[in-house]
Amino acid sequence: MHTRQFLSLYGSIFFLFSGYGLFLNSAGVKLSQMGVSNITIGVLNAGFFIGGTISAIVSHRIISRVGHIRSFSVFGALFAIAALAHLMVEQLWMWGVLRAVLGFCHYSLLMVVESWFTARSVPQTRAKILALYEVVYYISSATSVLLLSLNMSSNNIFTLAAILVIAATLPVGLTRMKQPEIPKRERIxxxxxxxxxxxxxxxxxxxxxxxxxxxxxxxxxxxxxxxxxxxxxxxxxxxxxxxxxxxxxxxxxxxxxxxxxxxxxxxxxxxxxxxxxxxxxxxxxxxxxxxxxxxxxxxxxxxxxxxxxxxxxxxxxxxxxxxxxxxxxxxxxxxxxxxxxxxxxxxxxxxxxxxxxxxxxxxxxxxxxxxxxxxxxxxxxxxxxxxxxxxxxxxxxxxxxxxxxxxxxxxxxxxxxxxxxxxxxxxxxxxxxxx
Missing domain, CATH: 1.20.1250.20 (MFS general substrate transporter like domains)
Known part of the structure; x- marks a missing residue:
């Protein structure tokens, strides 16, 4: 696999981690400003990881059925919709649902990108690929923290998070790589x-x-x-x-x-x-x-x-x-x-x-x-x-x-x-x- 194609995948996960990290780190900011109790904030933030658990069960089937590129575009669009929907609703139970959707989309997007890494790598190069993956993760997470320091309004944070995740779909959407097969998971x-x-x-x-x-x-x-x-x-x-x-x-x-x-x-x-x-x-x-x-x-x-x-x-x-x-x-x-x-x-x-x-x-x-x-x-x-x-x-x-x-x-x-x-x-x- 060409280095340039790897760079497109790294570019996608950079934008993905940046957008998700911005939303995850700032999730409590708006709720704190609204005077929501700490327990309620904790429950709503747990919605991210409830969605991630559902993703591990469901997204595998969706990707196998419609393909990687289409799945990535759908999950990215759904993430943006859920992020921007926070601006339109004030009911806390709806925020919990939207956070579960965000978590589902984030981990589903990761599954798409990582399956490409797996299919296009060999055992001799996987240590390097994984190391670069970790570097991109930390850089993108640091970027999301830096963006949080700009003291933007909550509305702008939600909008920017949606923009970053949509940007993550561009390198994958334009790739000419052949879609890999997701290996069957063994029951354990x-x-x-x-x-x-x-x-x-x-x-x-x-x-x-x-x-x-x-x-x-x-x-x-x-x-x-x-x-x-x-x-x-x-x-x-x-x-x-x-x-x-x-x-x-x-x-x-x-x-x-x-x-x-x-x-x-x-x-x-x-x-x-x-x-x-x-x-x-x-x-x-x-x-x-x-x-x-x-x-x-x-x-x-x-x-x-x-x-x-x-x-x-x-x-x-x-x-x-x-x-x-x-x-x-x-x-x-x-x-x-x-x-x-x-x-x-x-x-x-x-x-x-x-x-x-x-x-x-x-x-x-x-x-x-x-x-x-x-x-x-x-x-x-x-x-x-x-x-x-x-x-x-x-x-x-x-x-x-x-x-x-x-x-x-x-x-x-x-x-x-x-x-x-x-x-x-x-x-x-x-x-x-x-x-």
């Missing part, structure tokens, strides 16, 4: 997978709370403290910078000391940051730079958690076994965490005011740290490659994971996987006792 038992790799799914679930909880309710938290939109943008951007710059260090750390110890360390940093954030609300109220330092620490510790969870799953499963469907299960768990996050944060912020936001992170991170500390590490010789990937991607990203090769890997087998995990962790426990 979600509870069975989660029982095999408990630390992996707990880390991925917590990652959904850390990341999407921060970006759905962080703006509400800062507005309640009395900060302006530019300062809200600075707060959100600090977390984004932390998550982006820490990836290489986390990769080195987890490869050297193992995933459980790295997850434990990250969880401890997040717990300390959250507790410090609550203290700074008392000691330095109104100091934006103090809050930005806390956001940076949360970004550094919470944002790599999804990649660590995936790495843990790939560590304990057989090296020659295809784990695409396992990775999809973990992405689904990440989505559940993203769904729960605004509900939990909204409730805690309603009950405990400003302290509720950081208290959720302190409690969740502390629980994760305790559990991770009790888990054994896999020997270095049996560890998989760490792949820095965000959970805010579509389900087809699992096909791009360079740790899998459909041509040489054996299909996922639950019984073999369970036995291998038991033996691997048992040996790790024995080695730890001997040391």
């Amino acid at each position: 038992s979600l509870p069975h997978v989660l029982s095999i790799v408990p630390l992996a799914w707990i880390a991925c679930f917590m990652a959904g709370i850390f990341i999407n909880g921060f970006f759905t309710m962080g703006s509400v938290f800062m507005l309640k403290l009395g900060y302006s939109l530019p300062k809200v943008s600075l707060f959100l951007g600090s977390a984004m910078v932390g998550g982006f710059t820490i990836q290489l260090f986390i990769a080195w750390l987890s490869n050297k000391f193992g995933r459980p110890r790295t997850i434990f360390g990250c969880a401890c940093v997040a717990t300390t940051a959250a507790i410090s954030g609550m203290m700074l609300l008392l000691i330095l109220p109104g100091n934006i730079w103090a809050q930005c330092v806390i956001a940076l620490a949360i970004g550094c510790s919470g944002f790599p958690m999804y990649a660590l969870g995936l790495a843990r799953a790939n560590d304990v499963l057989p090296a020659n076994m295809n784990t695409v469907e396992v990775n999809r299960c973990l992405l689904f768990v990440y989505g559940l965490g993203s769904l729960v996050a605004p509900l939990l944060l909204g409730t805690m912020m309603q009950l405990f005011n400003h302290f509720g936001f950081y208290s959720v992170y302190a409690i969740m991170a502390a629980l994760l740290a305790i559990y991770a500390f009790m888990q054994p590490s896999v020997p270095v010789s049996q560890r998989s490659v760490y792949v820095p990937v965000s959970g805010n991607v579509g389900p087809m990203t699992a096909e791009l994971d360079p740790r899998n090769n459909a041509a040489t890997d054996t299909p996922y087998d639950a019984h073999s996987a369970e036995q291998h995990v038991h033996d691997t962790l048992q040996n790790s426990d024995n080695q730890r006792e001997d040391n």
